[in-house]
Amino acid sequence: MSLAETGFLTIEEIKKLGKYPSEERFKKGPVAVIECIQEIPCNPCESACRFGAIELGEPITNLPTLNEDKCTGCGLCVAKCPGLAIFIIDKAYSDTMATVSFPHEYLPLPEKDAEVEAVDRSGQVVCTGKVIKVLNPESFDRTPVVTIAVPQDKAEEVRGIKRL
């Protein structure tokens, strides 16, 4: 089953493109994971990154490519992507925990330090997470970005939380 049949990506489908950050890069700290695999006419992620870490070029239907060495994991691209398809993963958060940051355009927003149900790409609850921060500055244009901590082995799976 693929994205076009189920509506969600599998980690295999994403990795097959060869654009997923390497394990060495993950060890160094937060990095963007771009889960955009169809050639759609869209490119705001490219100009959102002031470090030039996302390359897309012309035509605008090209797929975005992350330059993992240039990416600082700052998270600016997350709120800019109209597909809500960019996540920041920090596998070096602690010895046992990783963090996942994702766009969350639902009210109410979770509170810092709250326990939340973390879901995978298909919406299944996979574990509990702890809210580390909720960013919602004006520049995000009403797309809040939530960061939660989850067990390290869930970092590839968790992509959101259950609506509150």
Next chain:
Amino acid sequence: MIKKEVVVIGGGPSGLAAAIEAAQRGAEVLVVDSNLKAGGQLFKQIHKFFGSSAHRSGTRGIDIGTELLEEAEKYGVEIWLNSVAIGLFQEKKIAVERGLDVEDKKLEIIEAEKIVIASGASENAVRFKGWTLPGVMGAGAAQTMINVNRVLPGERILMIGSGNVGLIVSYQLMQAGADVVALVEAAPKIGGYGVHASKITRAGVPIYTKHTVIEARGDKRVEEAVICELDEKWQPVAGTEKTLKVDTIAIAAGLKPLVELAVMHGCECIFDPLLGGWVPLHDKNMESTYPGIYVVGDIAGIEEANTALEEGKLAGIAIAEALDYISSEEAKKLKDETWERLKGLRMGPFGEKRMLAKEQLLAAAEAAKGSAEEHQIAASAGA
């Protein structure tokens, strides 16, 4: 009778873009729109748009709408709201009914030098047992309810259709506080963008491809929906029925261009399912087969707000050129740039078919023009 240089019918993104382009170069432009507020679909679209970052992508539809209205005002575009164009007669006369149903209505006849028809599209229906029960509605209607009128149509929704409209409206219904119980799609594949689908699957909405709704049940309104699987020949597979507790069934089964006015004035149309059905032929200036009448946006083939904006610009530039507000060199440069952007928007697996369909439409328009000219030559030779 009122005389106007340019009249635009419909104040959605395409109509406003045409009006702004023409007015900015000196033309006197009137936009008539049937709604309480101009902007067309844009004020329902609270999500961030795709497209090129050079052209406002990543900006929410509502904000693009506000920007367009500001520009229109800046360039002196006159806008009549609550005004429905109810007829289009030769020679370029428009009958407009002004005023709400609860007020005194007034009929105005306007004679225009140039007319842009930018009336958009209407939603397709799907018929099934119980489809007339209250609670069965178009997805676009549900979107108007939540995002314009701020009324939740129901708490538990079944969405029919996985094009971008079905996916986006499902997402927005959840943002508004409803639960989307499921989305069904008759085809084996999801029609819209994967990233839109993933937003709703992540929120727990199951998407059933090769499925359809066969019945809506309920006493005075929808209380249950029956869905089932379809085989290769799109026939229901017996024994696969599932009953879902829902109070609303929203239908996103595509849009159809609102071509009536164009047809009324004798603009030639062709039928192309890829463009949504009957569409008026038009050339690269967006001019229909009737000189001085232009068609832009969803009426010229169902696409997106981005392409609607660019098509509107093309017509606005062509009109400014035809009315001698700009030189043909300047017009050519502006039109070439616009066509470049349109090409970019129509690339990739989702745009390719539309690009091809549009190319065929342009070719058919050229052929129609050629035969009309031959006809004229033959007629004058005969006389």
